[in-house]
Amino acid sequence: MIRPGYKIWLSKGDEKAFGQGPCELLRRVEKTNSLHQATHQMGMSYNKAWRLIRLIEKRLGFPLLEKQVGGKSGGGSQVTPRAKDLIERYERFETDAIKAIEKAYQKHFGSQARNRGVR
Amino acid sequence: MIRPGYKIWLSKGDEKAFGQGPCELLRRVEKTNSLHQATHQMGMSYNKAWRLIRLIEKRLGFPLLEKQVGGKSGGGSQVTPRAKDLIERYERFETDAIKAIEKAYQKHFGSQARNRGVR
Numbered sequence: 001m002i003r004p005g006y007k008i009w010l011s012k013g014d015e016k017a018f019g020q021g022p023c024e025l026l027r028r029v030e031k032t033n034s035l036h037q038a039t040h041q042m043g044m045s046y047n048k049a050w051r052l053i054r055l056i057e058k059r060l061g062f063p064l065l066e067k068q069v070g071g072k073s074g075g076g077s078q079v080t081p082r083a084k085d086l087i088e089r090y091e092r093f094e095t096d097a098i099k100a101i102e103k104a105y106q107k108h109f110g111s112q113a114r115n116r117g118v119r
Numbered sequence: 120m121i122r123p124g125y126k127i128w129l130s131k132g133d134e135k136a137f138g139q140g141p142c143e144l145l146r147r148v149e150k151t152n153s154l155h156q157a158t159h160q161m162g163m164s165y166n167k168a169w170r171l172i173r174l175i176e177k178r179l180g181f182p183l184l185e186k187q188v189g190g191k192s193g194g195g196s197q198v199t200p201r202a203k204d205l206i207e208r209y210e211r212f213e214t215d216a217i218k219a220i221e222k223a224y225q226k227h228f229g230s231q232a233r234n235r236g237v238r
Contacts, residue, residue, distance in 0.1 A: 002179070004212070005130035005138075008220065010121050017121060060121070093123070093227040100219030101127065108212040 004105040008097050010090065017059040020094065023087050025049060026064060026079050030087075033068065033076040060086070123224040127216050129209065136178040139213065142206050144168060145183060145198050149206075152187065152195040179205070 009019035028038035039049040057064050064083040068076045079087075128138035147157035158168040176183050183202040187195045198206075 001131070002136060003130050004216075005128040005135060006216070007126045009124040011124035012121055016124060019124075089227045093223050096223035096226065097123075097125070097220045100223060101216045104212050104215035104219060107215065108208045 002109065004101055006098070006101050008094055012059045015059060018056055018086065018090060022052060022056055023090050023094075025052075026083055026087050029065065029077050030079045030084070033078060035065065035077040121228065123220055125217070125220050127213055131178045134178060137175055137205065137209060141171060141175055142209050142213075144171075145202055145206050148184065148196050149198045149203070152197060154184065154196040 010017045025038055025042060025044070028041050029035055032038055032041075035049060035053070036046055039046045042049075053064055062082050063080050064086075065077045066080055068078050129136045144157055144161060144163070147160050148154055151157055151160075154168060154172070155165055158165045161168075172183055181201050182199050183205075184196045185199055187197050
């Protein structure tokens with residue numbers, strides 16, 4: 001069975017600036033207030049995640065995380081308002097884009113997939 | 120300046136079955152009636168192209184090229200009717216999908232790109 005394949009991200013120049021992986025990482029930091037916990041949940045190394053966040057911040061030109069100092073839990077990481085705005089927009093963009101790709105596939109291959117041709 | 124990044128193809132199971140590269144190759148075979156000329160135009164090795172075509176035929180389950188025997192030019196390669204149908208559908212699918220991705224990006228990032236936020 002043939003189906004549409006796709007990868008979607010945000011670019012700056014010729015370089016990837018943001019995508020599904022970083023989006024999921026930030027969502028998890030948002031829930032846990034901890035980059036450590038977020039990376040642990042995703043089976044990702046903390047150092048790798050840290051370098052990735054720094055790289056994205058450099059490419060986008062604004063901070064994604066800010067350190068929480070003190071408090072009951074003794075600090076942690078918080079997602080900045082601008083990063084929250086980014087992940088919300090990105091998720092809606094991604095959802096709409098995927099729906100549209102599937103729709104375009106159905107339009108041009110749907111009848112054929114049911115009848116003959118590409119199966 | 121941030122912009123949407125994407126890659127689109129057709130999958131069979133978890134494997135790529137068809138995409139932009141093979142589509143361009145077949146278009147050039149269609150025009151030149153020669154896999155040799157098509158690969159030459161694309162700066163691609165003939166052997167690599169041949170293996171690629173075979174692999175896609177195996178994944179899709181139908182032939183893409185047929186040998187033309189004899190004639191003025193002493194034979195060559197022709198794109199099969201089913202492959203022609205595939206490349207036409209694929210090109211329309213790709214065009215629509217790309218338009219839709221750009222539209223989804225404008226919807227969710229357009230105003231922000233003009234005002235503040237992701238630039």
